[in-house]
Amino acid sequence: MTSTVAVFDATAPWQLNEQVSIRDESFGALAYHHGTRRLVFLKSRELVDVVRRVGEFENAGAALDALVPSDQRGRYLVALMSLARSEIIRGR
Numbered sequence: 001m002t003s004t005v006a007v008f009d010a011t012a013p014w015q016l017n018e019q020v021s022i023r024d025e026s027f028g029a030l031a032y033h034h035g036t037r038r039l040v041f042l043k044s045r046e047l048v049d050v051v052r053r054v055g056e057f058e059n060a061g062a063a064l065d066a067l068v069p070s071d072q073r074g075r076y077l078v079a080l081m082s083l084a085r086s087e088i089i090r091g092r
Contacts, residue, residue: 010064
């Protein structure tokens with residue numbers, strides 16, 4: 001069995017995977033992938049907003065520019081890379 005791991009490119013368009021449900025929590029949210037049965041903790045409301053809205057933008061970088069303070073962009077890029085590997089977000 002081979003596995004394909006998404007390579008995150010901030011200049012590419014991304015969206016919330018349609019197999020993922022997000023449940024808001026006091027710390028941020030839980031994201032559950034119904035296909036892989038993986039549960040991921042989104043540790044801030046700001047990250048939840050980025051994940052939900054990334055598909056509204058031309059690419060992930062544009063979403064970060066619009067939704068995240070510039071001094072925090074690096075940590076959100078790392079989070080999006082991890083979420084792409086976990087298949088919470090996917091390329092469109």
